[in-house]
């Protein structure tokens with residue numbers, strides 16, 4: 007029987023991280039009709055446990071790569087909240103000075119490698135980071151997040167092969183939420199034996215069927231020594247569920263491609279609630295208040311920050 | 327905008343595409359659709375809506391995220407006698423299809439000595455606004471204009487969308503069909519009867535004598551608006567829609583620019599080695615030599631598209647900037663003229679509102 011960590015510091019840290027991500031995205035959804043965020047937003051609400059469970063045991067100088075659905079990855083890896091909010095507002099103080107928007111969040115200082123809006127494209131880029139880390143020899147690893155849809159691109163298979171061939175320190179994390187936009191897995195996969203496909207490259211695979219944050223955290227923590235020691239990549243498949251529409255702030259259970267009953271079991275095991283229930287009430291209240299303060303400060307920071315200067319349009323086309 | 331053909335019925339750009347697709351599929355059982363999201367409730371912004379119910383999943387094929395492979399599948403199916411239409415919600419995704427399009431689709435007929443044909447259509451939507459940013463906003467049609475063996479068409483209105491798609495489907499070559507997202511809200515008169523808008527004929531949309539404006543896709547609307555601004559300044563602009571970019575009807579543009587002596591070509595893409603560069607070069611190459619033509623290319627700023635609205639606004643040509651550039655060509659000695667700000671809004675009056 008699996009025994010979740012009893013370490014109160016870890017439980018608190020995980021809850022705080024889950025809560026920040028959930029509340030930031032709820033605030034984004036709340037602000038969205040004001041048109042202050044003129045950027046397509048792909049919310050991770052409901053899927054936060056994947057980012058938090060994987061990133062919690064990583065070191066500050068390890069890296070994580072995300073997707074356009076990347077707010078959770080960015081925040082879980084320690085990306086700066088003020089810089090993220092300012093980026094969504096298109097301000098000069100954003101993590102890319104207004105040139106990334108929601109879909110390309112990056113924070114190199116904190117090990118957030120960046121994100122692409124072209125599905126699958128950051129997978130080999132992560133492998134490239136891992137190639138450099140292997141040469142560096144300090145045991146750093148890259149956690150590479152992608153959706154179930156990304157595994158259909160040829161580059162996924164090519165990247166697995168390369169990483170396995172060269173024994174690179176990549177943790178491949180498939181966030182399987184069952185859909186690519188509105189298309190279910192059954193319309194896209196001949197079989198659902200994803201982990202078997204991956205295993206044929208000689209890559210060890212793991213499965214977390216409900217993406218329980220604590221289970222996932224332990225799985226990742228256990229694989230880290232082998233990753234750091236140069237034995238090659240590891241693959242984790244996490245089943246999860248997207249609560250909101252593919253892109254945008256709302257729910258879409260009336261779209262006809264899925265039903266609310268399908269979502270119910272996922273809504274009932276809300277990862278934020280599961281972690282929160284493991285805290286003493288006072289602790290939880292204190293963390294919640296901290297989180298609200300941090301988010302309010304980030305929104306204030308974004309609102310008060312200046313727009314980019316027009317000269318920025320042609321800046322950074324080439325590096326010096 | 328007004329249509330060249332008089333008819334009672336007015337419809338939108340996406341409806342025109344849907345109607346044309348439905349007609350071609352009913353007319354010719356070898357026509358099939360492939361793509362991501364073509365069978366869902368959105369149906370590529372309405373352009374494929376209901377087709378899976380009408381023609382079945384064997385002809386309206388929802389695909390995995392495997393653009394490279396699916397493009398090759400379309401090439402093979404076309405060589406074997408089908409007429410696939412492969413649909414991409416963003417043109418940026420064509421970068422995954424490049425090998426199959428450039429090395430197979432464009433080459434097969436020639437490389438195999440004329441023994442096979444590749445009659446396929448690739449529909450690709452160019453995005454704009456609402457933070458589409460670096461990878462959801464690119465106009466990459468010029469990359470394909472570069473390659474012999476691929477045709478490229480970029481209709482600017484619903485009438486041409488219907489007629490060009492019909493022509494593209496019936497063409498025995500690979501055709502890239504370029505759709506700008508901001509045209510989706512436009513309407514024009516569209517005959518319900520079957521018709522083709524064939525390659526090789528540009529359209530003069532407005533007569534003028536001082537300067538020729540050529541607008542590609544959505545930039546045609548900006549050029550028409552610019553012509554109105556110029557009229558207020560006493561300058562008469564001729565406006566041309568090239569419609570098909572490859573093959574290009576240079577003759578119509580050469581005739582016009584030869585007459586006005588000034589040519590501004592505005593693309594929904596970058597200017598360097600772009601559609602505007604090609605149109606300008608062909609025009610000055612073939613124009614009569616007794617009158618020099620002053621030229622100007624316009625397009626995206628030479629940068630990656632920034633999502634932040636303040637920079638994005640500077641990134642794109644608009645009617646005011648086009649009018650000012652044309653004015654400077656016509657009156658190079660005169661004082662700098664600025665288009666009236668209130669009249670210079672984007673031609674597509676309503677701003678596009680996200681998330682997509």
Ligand SMILES: Cc1ncc(C[n+]2csc(CCOP(=O)(O)OP(=O)(O)O)c2C)c(N)n1
Pocket residue numbers: 075123124125126152153154155156157183185186187252362391393415419422
């Ligand atoms: C190469 C490519 N093809 C298509 C798209 C359009 N698209 C955007 S998100 C998406 C679904 C991706 O699904 P998945 O990888 O499961 O991630 P999720 O959105 O479910 O998190 C698609 C098809 C794209 N952005 N890039």
Ligand SMILES: [Mg+2]
Pocket residue numbers: 153154155181182183184185186187
């Ligand atoms: Mg998915």
